[in-house]
Every structure is written in structure tokens, then in C-alpha cells.
Amino acid sequence: MRMLTYTRTTGFRHDSIAAGVAALRNLARHNDFEVVDTEDPAAFTGPELASFGVVTFLSTSGAVLDDDGRDALEAFVRNGGGFVGIHGATTTEYDWPYFGTLVGARFDGHPEVQPGRILVEDADHPSTEHLPSTWERTDEWYDFRANPRPGVHVLLTADETSYTGGKMGADHPLAWCHTGCGGPSFYTALGHTEESFTEPLMLAHLLGGIRYAAAG
Template sequence: MKASLSAIVTALAIAAPAWAQNGNPGGSINDNLGNPDYGVCRGVDAKCFHQWKREPTSKYRILLFTRTAGPRHAALGKALGSGLNPMLGPDNIIQREMQRIAADNGWAIDYTEDPAQMVNLSGYNAVVFVSTSRDALDDNGKTALRQYLRAGGGFVGIHNAFGTMYNWPWYEGLLGGTNFYDHGPFRKADVVMVDKNDASTRGLPARWEFGDEWYNLVPFPTKVRFLATVDEKSYGATLEQPRPPGGAFPLGFPPRLPSVVGRHPGHGSFHPVAWCQYYDGGKAWLTTLGHDARAYEADGGFMGAQQFQKLIAGGIASVMGAKPFCR
């Protein structure tokens, strides 16, 4: 006797791995936003991690990459000079505060915006992209990042790491099968923990107020462990913010025209802002949060800054292996 269609669907759902998504969280508003196959092992099953023999770590070391080949966030300040660890100016707030966060956790840190430095990654326990943009890596850097992940490396993408390397499918997969599409005004809203057992979320309040641009995403993330969302119903007042040095767009970008096409509707009842996954042999921890410089400062008094810094420090620690990853 032939099995009924409903029985087959039920059996497939039971057999699906724990990370598998049936439809999209938040309902149909998130359907049809793409679900490409990136041709690698990815998800929350550790079988996708290459646990190869490696040298013991005496001190955790991270590499911070903040190069912009398109729009530049004010929190990054003026573009940095070449090489590793060039001199910082007073407006290079993210680079300076990430040094402090690393020191507070006992980590060594190098920082760069020089693509030539991105071909030697094997000495780092984590590579961290913060508000990079567009084609920030050349071909040699792309090759090095891929080989680094395949050797079991750790990647952390923060804020406009999602506005980077749009036309490189492997990188889109690294982000969780997603990319930045657009955002509304910079405004306050509530970040909601949906998984409080991760190293990055443990100890954080169930809900905390923060200010950000609240990125809308296309495609919608898949095969990831969602850690935090933004409650779109809590969207509040627009916040004042510093403007980027010399404007948001580099020379050669034409001014924007008034839009005559549709606008992204948001993600409704499930709008993710942080998640994790194993990817092509490595570990990836991602968050769309982190637009404003004050979110990184120890004493800036910005709403949710302490929680945000704990979130990203936990994510970095987890991809390095200093804390459990994605569970």
C-alpha cells in the first residue's frame, strides 16, 4: 500500500537534523528570500568542523580586519595606513576599543586594513571582521580565508561584515547563507535572547535595550543556531549619531536617487541579530549589531553597550575554542 503524502512529510520532518528549518521562523514574511546551496558542510552539527591535530595554544590571538572598499562607518574613523597595527587616530574608535576588549580577556590582537596582510592567517585563533564593506579582500585574501576556515579556523562577523563580498557565494554562506539588504533609521529597540545557553549569551538579560540600524537580510539565514533577535514591535525613537568622516560613500559613488521600487518589510515576529554555525571545516559566529562607536566603549554610557560587548567577547571566545561553541 502506498504511504499517504502527509505520512511521508511527517516522516521526513522527524528524520530531519535538529538544525533543519521547516519554512522560516516568523512565518511566511521570511519565505522566498533564497536558500542557496553553498556546496560545503554547514550547520550546527560538529561533523562540519575539521578537528585536525593542531599545535597547543599558549595565548589566544585574534586578527581584526576593518577595511572598507565602499561605505565606511563613522565608528571606524579614517582609513588606516598599511601593514599591521598602524598608528590610530582619535576617531578610530572600534580599533582602539577592540584592543581594550581583547586585553580585558587576556587575548593578543593585531589589526589591519591592508589586504596584503590577509594572506597569513594561520597564527590567529580568530579572524574578526567589523564593519568591513564591499570587496574588502583581493583574490589572495579570499583564498587564505577559505583555507583558514578549512583548517578549523574561527571567524566572527560584526555589523557591516554583512555588507561585504556580496558577489562571493562562499562568503555569503560563511555569514549563514545571508547578506545585508537594507535598514531603517538608527533607533532604539529590544534585543531578545532566544538561546541563553551559548557562551555568548549566557548571563545576559532575557531582553535588553540597544540602539542600532536593525539590518534586514536577504537571503534569510538558514542552518544556523539563532541566538538573539530584535523585537520589531519595540522599535522606538530615532537616535542621534555621529556622521561618517567625509560622508558615508567614498569618492566615485553617485548620489542616491529617490527609490521607486519596493522596500524590505522587515522580518516580522522573528528578526535575527546573532547566530552561529560550523562552516566548511571552521566555526563562524555572526551578529548584525554594532553600528555605533559608543556600543564598543567601556564608559560611553550607551544603552546596552555592556551587554553587546559581552555578547561579542563570548562569540570570539567560542570560535577560538576558549569556550564551548554553538551549543
């Protein structure tokens, strides 16, 4: 399996992108797949994407594709290709409705980076089966403009009582999956810090999400 990892930003740029790319490359080396990373929107053509099983948006931001690239990505997923969104992917392509459905939610804001508690809602998914039922870690806890639950299968939720500044209340999804756009789509809001991409549980969470997306 080949995975295209896209890291273009036209808005905020996360310092952790390089660490994320390195981590995904390392996962690929140890799990029999290949990662090709790029910030070039010219990679989004039908023939180019046809050689990949999964496209990952790693902390992308802003408008990162032209109309032809949007059409190519949409066709790729509608034909069964897998999609993975990591952290800032929900800050991307705000004016493209299809992408909002594909990634599952739109970023709204976040408090400061701080420790918090994550609750596993589905312990049988490849991205969560290795996790403790309560997972405590430090990250940037994203709020979303609307709760994605009606259109996705929620995998992880945030316990807002464990940190300050959360605005979504008792039901605060952090990771989810769905097949509503064609191929399988997985998103995790985790991954703001460089340290995220050295944590064994986080890396296993990402690998499971990639495996889910690749099953398409």
C-alpha cells in the same frame, strides 16, 4: 590566542570602526589574547593567517580581498580557524558565495537608528549567557536579503514591534553562529554606533562571540 581584525572598506564606512578596534584591543588586554588590526589585504596569505586563531571582519564593506586573499581565508576556516563578523560584515564580498555562507546572511537595508528590543533565543551561548532575556538598546537594525535560520544557529532576534521600519517580520535574527564552513563562525548585526563599543553588555556579547570562535 591572536586575533586578526580586518576593517577595510570599499563601500560605506562606519564612523564607529575606530571605537570598535579600540574596544577589541581593550578586551584583548583584559582577557589574555592579542588583537592585530589591519586594512591591508596582503595580510591574507596562508602563512600570515596561520599565526591567528580568529579572523574578525569589523564593519567591512564591499570587495575587500583579492582572489588569493579569498583562498587564504577559506583555507583558514576550513582548517578550523574561527571567524567573527560584526555589523557591516554582511555588506561585504557580495559576489563571493563562500563568504555569504561563512557570515550567514547578506545585508538588505535598515531603518534609522532608534531604540529597539532584542530577544535572547539561546541563553546558554558564550555570547548571550550574560544578557537579560529581553535586551533593550539603541542600534541600527539590519534587515537581510533572506532569513539565515536554515543554515545557522540563531542566538538573538529583533522584536520588530519595538521599533519602526523592520521588514523581516516575526522571525528576525540578529546574531547567530554555525560550523558549516569548517571552524566556528559567529556574527552579530549589532555595533553601528560608537556608543555600542562602550556598553558593558555589548562588550560581553562580543567577547563571548570571540571565545566561541576561538574554540576551533
